[in-house]
Amino acid sequence: MKLVPIALFILIVIIQTSECSQNWFPQNLVTTIRKETSLIKDYVKEKGRNIKQFYIDNVRNKITSYLGLQRQESEDEDSSSRFKRKFKDYIEDAQAKDYMVFDSIAPEVHKYPCSKDDPTIEMTTPQLIAFYGYQSESHTIVTEDGYILTMHRIPHTRNTTDLRPYRKTVLLHHGLLGSSADWVVTGPNKALAFILSDAGYDVWLANARGNTYSKAHVSKKIDTYSFWNFTFHEISQYDLPAIIDYIMQNKGWDVKINYIGHSMGTTVLFALLSTKTQYNKVLRAGYALAPVAYMSHVRSPIRLLAKFSDNIAYLMKLLGANEFLPHNAVLRWLSKHACEINHYEEAICENSMFVLCGHDDKQFNKTLLPLILGHVPAGASTKTLVHYAQEIRNAGRFQQFDYGPEVNFVTYGMPTPPEYNLSRITLPIALLSADNDWLAGAEDVNKLYVRLKNPLERYVVPYKDFNHIDFLWAIDAPKLLYNKLLQLLDDGIVTSNVDLVSSNEIN
Ligand SMILES: *[C@@H]1O[C@H](CO)[C@@H](O)[C@H](O)[C@H]1NC(C)=O
Ligand SMILES: *[C@@H]1O[C@H](CO)[C@@H](O)[C@H](O)[C@H]1NC(C)=O
Ligand SMILES: *[C@@H]1O[C@H](CO)[C@@H](O)[C@H](O)[C@H]1NC(C)=O
Ligand SMILES: *[C@@H]1O[C@H](CO)[C@@H](O)[C@H](O)[C@H]1NC(C)=O
Numbered sequence: 249m250k251l252v253p254i255a256l257f258i259l260i261v262i263i264q265t266s267e268c269s270q271n272w273f274p275q276n277l278v279t280t281i282r283k284e285t286s287l288i289k290d291y292v293k294e295k296g297r298n299i300k301q302f303y304i305d306n307v308r309n310k311i312t313s314y315l316g317l318q319r320q321e322s323e324d325e326d327s328s329s330r331f332k333r334k335f336k337d338y339i340e341d342a343q344a345k346d347y348m349v350f351d352s353i354a355p356e357v358h359k360y361p362c363s364k365d366d367p368t369i370e371m372t373t374p375q376l377i378a379f380y381g382y383q384s385e386s387h388t389i390v391t392e393d394g395y396i397l398t399m400h401r402i403p404h405t406r407n408t409t410d411l412r413p414y415r416k417t418v419l420l421h422h423g424l425l426g427s428s429a430d431w432v433v434t435g436p437n438k439a440l441a442f443i444l445s446d447a448g449y450d451v452w453l454a455n456a457r458g459n460t461y462s463k464a465h466v467s468k469k470i471d472t473y474s475f476w477n478f479t480f481h482e483i484s485q486y487d488l489p490a491i492i493d494y495i496m497q498n499k500g501w502d503v504k505i506n507y508i509g510h511s512m513g514t515t516v517l518f519a520l521l522s523t524k525t526q527y528n529k530v531l532r533a534g535y536a537l538a539p540v541a542y543m544s545h546v547r548s549p550i551r552l553l554a555k556f557s558d559n560i561a562y563l564m565k566l567l568g569a570n571e572f573l574p575h576n577a578v579l580r581w582l583s584k585h586a587c588e589i590n591h592y593e594e595a596i597c598e599n600s601m602f603v604l605c606g607h608d609d610k611q612f613n614k615t616l617l618p619l620i621l622g623h624v625p626a627g628a629s630t631k632t633l634v635h636y637a638q639e640i641r642n643a644g645r646f647q648q649f650d651y652g653p654e655v656n657f658v659t660y661g662m663p664t665p666p667e668y669n670l671s672r673i674t675l676p677i678a679l680l681s682a683d684n685d686w687l688a689g690a691e692d693v694n695k696l697y698v699r700l701k702n703p704l705e706r707y708v709v710p711y712k713d714f715n716h717i718d719f720l721w722a723i724d725a726p727k728l729l730y731n732k733l734l735q736l737l738d739d740g741i742v743t744s745n746v747d748l749v750s751s752n753e754i755n
Contacts, residue, residue, distance in 0.1 A: 368619055373400045373428040373453065373461070380436050381406040382445060389494045391457070391486040396464040399491060400428045400453040405445045406436075414450040417503055418737070419495065421454045421488075423511025423538070423716075424636070427461055427626035428453035430510070430720050433619050440508070440720075443730050449506075449737075450499070454491050456483045456516070458571065459626040476571055479635035479649050480512055484519035492530060504532035506737055510719055511687060512632075514539040518646070518696075521673040533704060534677040535733060537719045538688045541646045541670070541696045543639040548686040548716075550633065554640035558652070563634050571627060608684075608715040611722035620721065646670065670699045678704035678736050680729065682714035704739075707732055 368379060377384035377400065385401040403413035420441060422430045431441040431453055444451050455461040457478060468475040496503055509517050514536035521528050543551075556563050631649070638650050648665040650656065656663050677700050681693040690708070697706050709718075709728050718725065 373432060376429065376432050377402055377441075380432075380442065382436075382442065383411075387494065387498075389490050390466060391490040393482070393486050394466040394468065395457040395462065395486065396466065397457065397487060397490065398455055398461040399494070400455070400461070402441060402445045402451040402453075404450065405448070413499070414448050415503075416449045416506075417452070417495065417499060418444050418449045418506040418508060419452045419454060419491065420444075421507070421509040421513030421516065422456070422459075422626075423509075423513050423540075424632065425625035425628050426510070426512075426720075427459045427623060428455050429460075429623035429626070433623060434613070434616060434721055434725075438726060440725075440730055440733075443726060443734070447734055447737075452491075452495055452505075454487070454513075456487050456512075458629050458632075460623075461626075462487075463627060476629040477631060478629055479632045480515050481519060481635070481648050483512075484516040485523065488516055488520045489524060489527070492527060496530070505530070506532050506535065508535045508537065508733070509539075510537045511540055511716060513537075515541060518670065518673065519668050521675055522668040522670055523672075525672050525674075528672075528674040531675055533737075534675050535736060536677060536679050537729075537733075538681060538685050538716050539679050539693055539696060540636075540688050541668075542644065542692040543636065543687075544644060544695075545689040545691045546640050546687055547689065550636055550687075551640045553633065553637040557634055557637040557641050558650070560634060560651070563637070564630060571629060608713050608718050608722070610713060611711075611715075611718050611724060613721070613723050616721065670696070671701065674701050676702040676704045678707065680705075680707045680709070680719075680733065682709040682711070682716075682718065684713050685716050687716050705736055707736075 368376060371379060374384040374386050382402050383404060383406075385403060387399045387401060389397050389399065391397060404411065420428075420431050422428065431451075432439045436442045436446075441451050441453060457463075458476065463470055465475055492505060495505055507517055509515075514534075517534050517536065518539075518541050521534075553563060635649050639646065642650070645667055647667040648660070650665050651659055653663040656665055660666055679693055679697055679700075681688050681690070683690050693706070697703055711718075711724070711728050714722065714728065719729065722728065
């Protein structure tokens with residue numbers, strides 16, 4: 249049936265484009281057919297649109313009917329669990345069809361319309377720091393395994409006459425898909441890096457391997473698996489020690505570094521302190537924003553991958569083996585449906601950082617969106633995401649990458665990966681979390697807190713909707729969070745000595 253209009257259409261096109269059509273074909277018929285042509289063109293066009301719409305509706309109906317069954321049970325089920333079921337359904341379908349199906353309904357990639365009048369949008373971290381009137385430095389270091397990292401630094405605050413770097417030192421470490429830019433994009437009086445600088449700290453901003461500023465290696469090419477063959481474990485074992493040692497070389501071995509991490513920036517700290525335990529004595533204290541170690545109660549869509557995390561080959565195929573790319577079709581699919589539920593702006597929906605970490609409309613300053621989208625996602629390896637997905641599946645275990653029993657045996661000498669032994673952490677640590685955090689919920693943070701030998705504080709942001717990335721960019725972050733953090737940093741000077749003494753006594 250469908251062939252009839254198409255064949256007719258082709259015939260008419262042939263007639264119309266044929267140079268001598270006027271000569272051999274009766275004129276009145278040509279006129280009639282011309283009229284028909286536009287009808288048929290419309291028909292085909294319409295049909296085309298309908299076919300696509302039909303396809304989309306089909307998928308949607310399937311999901312809706314699936315939801316319909318569940319809706320009776322829990323009317324007020326939250327969007328993330330609805331989303332979870334949607335994804336489960338979809339991914340099983342995709343698995344059956346060998347995953348190509350993702351590409352077929354993923355929307356086109358949209359570019360957020362950036363205002364060219366705003367010069368900050370395309371600025372790098374050091375440029376942004378300088379733009380806001382602070383002194384900006386870049387430091388390049390090479391890790392033991394050959395990754396080339398760039399650190400950024402604000403040695404002292406603006407408008408000061410004393411140009412020596414401040415003695416008080418703080419190291420900020422970004423989270424998954426983040427970079428040093430995370431700490432500066434919102435500008436003076438808002439961004440943590442500037443607030444700390446104004447408070448008299450020498451501020452160092454780390455960039456983990458694989459992100460915008462640390463995408464280089466002494467011998468490995470960045471488009472090889474060999475380059476991207478790392479997770480947060482390698483960041484904790486090679487990047488962090490190199491960064492901390494470098495700061496100590498730069499400022500003197502007696503420098504006491506305050507470590508502030510966000511998200512993965514906290515995971516790498518816990519992994520470091522429980523393996524290379526000498527860093528418990530080197531650092532002054534740790535301040536974990538949205539701390540991620542145990543992941544039993546994660547609500548981020550990343551948990552939807554957990555089910556497949558024992559099939560590493562499949563996940564790598566699904567997500568791309570090397571870099572976790574922002575425009576990955578799976579992600580586009582995920583975000584499209586997350587956004588249908590939540591009515592977020594398209595640009596937010598297409599960004600892997602927002603998709604994985606959530607978005608809090610009320611605390612998000614939309615003016616900053618183009619600037620933020622210019623900086624995140626800053627790059628991460630797919631293997632890191634798989635590692636996190638494994639943490640979710642192995643509920644209750646915070647451990648190294650799981651290669652499966654056979655390869656584990658070769659790699660670790662035992663069938664299961666070694667756990668990070670958190671009882672070896674003696675550094676005084678404060679946990680600052682939020683109950684609506686998709687990645688670091690109250691239960692998981694509590695579990696972590698009771699295992700710390702020297703807990704400084706367990707602070708919960710007093711704002712119901714505060715989410716994972718609000719720790720960086722919330723409009724009220726200074727009021728809700730950074731004031732408390734500054735106070736803890738000050739307090740620590742007094743209490744950490746006591747804590748160190750008591751931890752020595754225990755040892
Ligand atoms: C710092 O100096 C700049 C100009 O040099 C000025 O615009 C700004 O208000 C000053 N900021 C402070 C905190 O004094
Ligand atoms: C990836 O890293 C692991 C652990 O460091 C190593 O055992 C393995 O050989 C690496 N694979 C490749 C292809 O580089
Ligand atoms: C949002 O960001 C813009 C640009 O930095 C700033 O001018 C404005 O004051 C911010 N709005 C709020 C509510 O913080
Ligand atoms: C963890 O570390 C503590 C302190 O060093 C030690 O006593 C304990 O045996 C370790 N646990 C495991 C499972 O290795």
